[in-house]
Amino acid sequence: MLVVITILILLLAILVPAVDKAKAIAQRRVCASQIRQITTALVSYATDHQGEYPQYQYQAESYPMGFRWGLQRSTFHPDYISDRRVFYCPADMARSFNSRAKRSFPHFGIRRPPGLQEINISYVYFFGRRHSAPSWTDTRNRRGGFQYVYQNVHPAQETMIADTMRLKEAGDSRFYREIHSEAYWNHYGGTLQKSGGHLGYGDGHVRWWSGADHFPVEWPRWAQRMNGARDHVFVKENPYVPEE
DSSP states (O other): OOOHHHHHHHHHHHHEEEEEEEHHHHHHHHHHHOOOHHHHHHHHHHHHTTOOOOBGGGGGGGTTTTTTHHHHHOSIIIIOOOOOOSOOOTTOSSSOOOOOOOOOOOOOOOOTTTTTTBBOOSSOOOSSSOOOTTTOOOOOOOOSSOSGGGOOOOOSSSSEEEEEEEEESSSTHHHHHHHHEGBBBBBBBSSSSTOOEEEEEEEEEEEEEEETTTTSTTTTSEEEEEGTTTEEEEEEOOTOOOOO
């Protein structure tokens, strides 16, 4: 009997990591497909709107997972992507509502539940212009992206939308060596070197970004400060964005 139990324990020790790895690979494939759908739809949206990408909400500019750009500031949902599930990575599902900048919960609608500051999705949106208000005249993009299609002259090298990957400054302000927290990463591996995510580009292609390949993360080449804030930094390829 002890021999049987020992064999079962050994089998579980072998199978559980394999199952977890297979699950992670499957989630990554779904996530990549969803980002590809969103990038393609963003290009279609801009084509139909005089070359302009959806605006984003200025009040949530430091938290680019907020989905006001697709709900309140445009008709991106449901006109261009009607399936809500496309906006949520299977590795980024919360069991309950969260405050701003936490893991996403599949809630859609203008009315937010009590205590929920922002309607989050799993993906960071870098393009579009900041939505103006009566007291705001500055409508520039402050996310390292573009407002219009004609500005994006290198679409294969500019990240339009990506998995949520937030970094934390550590020492030298030009480099980031730490993950802000697990809540800000769709594909969290325990450390920056073991974590990663997908980047969706203006030409529609999607690539996997690995912390192991880009450690430490150099800013501004592979990181973007939201509105210049050093504590709101997300992974994005910025080959043509000048230093602040």
